[in-house]
Amino acid sequence: MNQQGEKTPAYYIQTYGCQMNVRDSEIMSGLLEAMGYCAADKPEDASVILFNTCSVRHSAENKVYGKLGEISVLKRRNPDLIIAFGGCMAQLPEVQARLKRIGVDVVFGTHNIHELPYLIEQAQQTKTPVFQVWDKEGPVEENLPSVRRAGISAFVNIMYGCNNFCSYCIVPYTRGRERSRSPADIIKEVRQLAAQGYREVTLLGQNVNSYGKGLDETVDFADLLAMAAEVEGIDRVRFTTSHPKDMSEKLIDTIASNPVICEHVHVPLQAGSNRILQRMNRGYTREHYLELTNRMRERIPGVAITSDLIVGFPGEEEDDFADTLDMVEKVRFDAAFTFMYSPRRGTRAAEYTDQVPLEVKKARLSQLNLIQYRIAREINQALEGKIEEVLVEGPSKTDKTKLTSRTRTNRVVIITGSEDLVGKIIPVRITKGNSFSLFGEVLPTD
Numbered sequence: 355m356n357q358q359g360e361k362t363p364a365y366y367i368q369t370y371g372c373q374m375n376v377r378d379s380e381i382m383s384g385l386l387e388a389m390g391y392c393a394a395d396k397p398e399d400a401s402v403i404l405f406n407t408c409s410v411r412h413s414a415e416n417k418v419y420g421k422l423g424e425i426s427v428l429k430r431r432n433p434d435l436i437i438a439f440g441g442c443m444a445q446l447p448e449v450q451a452r453l454k455r456i457g458v459d460v461v462f463g464t465h466n467i468h469e470l471p472y473l474i475e476q477a478q479q480t481k482t483p484v485f486q487v488w489d490k491e492g493p494v495e496e497n498l499p500s501v502r503r504a505g506i507s508a509f510v511n512i513m514y515g516c517n518n519f520c521s522y523c524i525v526p527y528t529r530g531r532e533r534s535r536s537p538a539d540i541i542k543e544v545r546q547l548a549a550q551g552y553r554e555v556t557l558l559g560q561n562v563n564s565y566g567k568g569l570d571e572t573v574d575f576a577d578l579l580a581m582a583a584e585v586e587g588i589d590r591v592r593f594t595t596s597h598p599k600d601m602s603e604k605l606i607d608t609i610a611s612n613p614v615i616c617e618h619v620h621v622p623l624q625a626g627s628n629r630i631l632q633r634m635n636r637g638y639t640r641e642h643y644l645e646l647t648n649r650m651r652e653r654i655p656g657v658a659i660t661s662d663l664i665v666g667f668p669g670e671e672e673d674d675f676a677d678t679l680d681m682v683e684k685v686r687f688d689a690a691f692t693f694m695y696s697p698r699r700g701t702r703a704a705e706y707t708d709q710v711p712l713e714v715k716k717a718r719l720s721q722l723n724l725i726q727y728r729i730a731r732e733i734n735q736a737l738e739g740k741i742e743e744v745l746v747e748g749p750s751k752t753d754k755t756k757l758t759s760r761t762r763t764n765r766v767v768i769i770t771g772s773e774d775l776v777g778k779i780i781p782v783r784i785t786k787g788n789s790f791s792l793f794g795e796v797l798p799t800d
């Protein structure tokens with residue numbers, strides 16, 4: 355209730371996609387709360403429903419359209435309901451055309467999130483759909499309000515956009531050119547997070563290794579990591595994503611030598627065949643990648659190396675796929691996200707005529723998963739009996755009587771213990787390891 359005794363209007367955000375979107379949704383929440391809205395637990399209770407969408411694969415888009423169909427039922431019941439649609443899908447002309455037909459109230463893009471309050475008000479006043487998507491990125495917007503998920507770990511954007519144009523990827527089209535935030539703004543945000551009780555930050559960018567280009571000062575990602583690690587109260591610094599072509603010696607040394615920086619590098623290989631890597635426009639070879647990951651393993655004791663892998667890229671023959679499996683066996687990823695190639699309109703690879711049939715992609719994905727899951731299980735089982743330092747995050751999502759925690763290497767460890775362990779860094783003994791998680795027992799501390 356507000357002071358006039360009226361019910362406070364509520365908003366609900368449905369978020370899809372990567373950590374960037376999770377972070378953007380926190381900003382959308384901040385903007386809506388500054389307008390006087392409060393968060394609703396379910397869409398039925400909201401007068402503004404927001405979709406923050408992802409277009410990285412066809413399946414991601416389908417999920418959004420499915421949910422939009424469900425929500426449209428609410429709109430029929432309540433014509434004053436505002437449905438707002440933002441994120442990566444909103445940047446695409448074919449999606450905008452479809453949204454015009456479906457009839458949503460507000461469409462905004464990834465470059466004009468800050469305009470959201472104004473666009474919602476406009477739609478409420480005019481009772482007509484408001485479409486406002488910028489084709490190009492503007493300057494980096496600082497000082498927007500944001501409502502972060504309560505907890506002990508927070509995401510911090512350090513850069514936006516991507517210049518790499520991997521031939522399969524829509525992100526450079528939906529997020530614009532690469533631009534870095536100033537180190538002063540980033541460190542100020544990390545300090546504020548520490549003051550609010552967060553103990554861990556994850557620095558976010560599509561390619562964090564190229565951080566700093568275009569800034570007035572000379573600063574690179576290794577410098578920024580070291581600065582973030584110095585912030586008092588922040589015990590762990592993580593980062594994602596690293597591009598194999600831009601991983602410097604200095605960065606490896608910084609990760610190796612700084613105890614606050616976690617020894618986990620997400621460095622997507624995508625494919626194991628040099629011919630496919632070249633067609634993907636990735637800018638490295640399998641030999642380079644192997645040499646890089648071997649070097650990281652030598653120099654950063656206990657480092658976890660994780661990857662993204664795509665099967666069925668256009669022109670991928672059995673030999674090429676065998677090269678991916680071979681790399682998976684050689685590198686032994688601690689974890690990997692695996693995907694079937696999905697053609698994205700407007701990208702170069704979507705034009706290639708030698709698309710791989712769906713059945714072949716499916717078969718390759720399950721073959722790859724079998725191998726990757728086995729390797730991850732072997733690595734995790736080898737940890738049984740060992741002691742790991744974990745940061746306790748909160749109640750486990752699957753079993754509320756347990757707690758979930760994370761090792762420095764980003765492995766989830768399910769433990770039994772009291773809630774006052776949340777936010778603490780404690781040693782645990784690993785009792786069991788499977789492909790995706792570990793179980794551990796809390797060790798007595800004196």
Ligand code: SAH
Pocket residue numbers: 410411522523524525559560561595597622624662663664693694695696697698
């Ligand atoms: N910037 C990050 C991740 C971007 S998207 C990086 O460069 O690694 C996350 C992952 O989605 C990619 O690493 C890739 O494996 C996958 N992906 C991107 N486009 C895809 C497509 N068209 N089909 C299938 N997977 C795709």
Ligand code: SF4
Pocket residue numbers: 516517518519520523524525526560561597
């Ligand atoms: Fe996409 Fe490649 Fe940029 Fe990653 S580096 S966001 S895969 S274009």
Ligand code: F3S
Pocket residue numbers: 370371372373374375407408409410441442524525528529
């Ligand atoms: Fe992220 Fe999906 Fe956009 S992966 S950058 S939300 S296309």
